[in-house]
Amino acid sequence: MLVSRQAPLQSFNTFGIAARAAALVRVRSEQDLRQALAAPDLAGLPRLVLGGGSNIVLATGEVRAAVLKMEVPGLRVLEQTARHTIVEAGAGESWHGFVQWTLAQGLPGLENLALIPGTVGAAPVQNIGAYGVEQQDRFHSLDAIDLRTGRPFTLDAAQCAFGYRDSIFKHAPAEPGGLGLAGCAAILRVRYALPRQWRPELGYLDLQRRMAEEGVAAPTASQIRDWVVAIRRAKLPDPAVLGNAGSFFKNPTVTAEQCRDIIAREPQVVHYPLPDGRVKLAAGWLIDACGWRGKRMGNAGVYEKQALVLVNLGAADHPATGGEVMTLAKAIQTSVYERFGIRLEPEPMVV
Incomplete structure (x- = not known):
């Protein structure tokens, strides 16, 4: 230690x-x-x-x-069941490195989640997702330590209470002994069940465009990984070059009636119908429509290629402060609410 x-x-x-x-x-x-x-x-x-x-x-x-x-390391294949191969990674492993490792083992299933920054241990906390796949779709179980008692415990998917960019690890216990685990647990290891009968997830328009451009009707998992990496690099800044925390706001969901009202006023609004009848709106479009793309407040700014991403425009020896980032974020929230009546919720944890 x-x-x-x-x-x-x-x-x-x-x-x-x-x-x-x-x-x-x-x-x-x-x-x-x-x-x-x-x-x-x-x-x-x-x-x-x-x-x-x-x-x-x-x-x-x-x-x-x-x-x-x-920084707990470790990558291993645990077992094979009739339908899945169970793999395990230490919490400190790079998520993208883990995706690369699974594909190198001939185990597809995580390719749509390639190049998402962060570690394996953080993936269940945020329930990361991209291009039609969330980590909960492949999740098996995790091992953690209760920071209050020092006791180890294991959770399966149902016990993690996954939601859109949400999990039990983002909710504080309502009372002593409550179910929330925010600030109460440290994840040590995570296991995923990768399908032995793999089918590509190609529902997103960006991936369909790549298929058409390259004339590939049945892409391999590695090809999908490469496409996802290229798409993400074209849209999102490299944190090693321009500091950022990825998508800063969650895509809000509204009722079908609310969406119709917004479309009546803003016909170009980007929206995605959900199976439960609600509609997901593209937060980046809402922010862009309010004129924020490329704007800055102090050393914090909105990325010029993607309005959903806030960036650090300061120098290494004089970076954006947390206060500047949050001032910018709150100004964006106010603009979107005043124009669309929608409250954007930050995706990163604010400490």
Whole structure:
């Protein structure tokens, strides 16, 4: 277990926001985590679990917590059932690296989720998704430690209560013993069930365009992975070059009646009907329609190629502050609400 005091966090969040943690603990094993939970000198600090830092905004310059940086490694094939191959990855593994590894093993199923930044341990928390697939579609189970008691536990998909960019790990317990696990658990390992009878997920228009452009009627999983990587790189900035936390707002859902009302006023609004009768609206389109693309407030700005992404426009030695990012985010929320009557919800966790 490695512990640093007043540790800089700028290199541990993809937005590149400068902040310091009261303590930073590098957790590379279950034993490291147990030692951190038992350490007397850390006992008085709140705990903040950190994965790849790709879905977090450090709103202030001081994080008054023991930051548990999850770096648990490990990749392995566990077993084969009649329908699935079960694979396991340590929480600290790169998500994209894990996707690449599964394909190298001849195990398709995660290719639509290629190039999503962050770690495997963070994937269930956010229930990451892209191009017609969410991680819950392949999820099997996970192992975690209760930060309050130090006890290990295992959850299956139903117990994780997955929703759109949501899970039990994003909800605080309503009362002692409640079901929410926000701030109460650290994920150690995650398992996925990959289908032995694989079928490509090609419902998104961007993928259909790639099929037409390349004249491929039946793409392989690796081809889909390559397309997804190319599409994401064309649309989204590389955090190593331009700090960001990916999509900053969730796509809002509205009733069919609300959608008809918006279409009557804004016929070009991008929308997607859902199986339950509701309609998902493209948050990026709403933001763009309000004129925010390419705008900036201080050192925080809206990405010029995709209005859904907020970016750090400051220099490495003078980056955007968390306050600037949140001021910009709130201004965008106000604009969208005033024009469309819709409240946008941030996707990253704000600390």
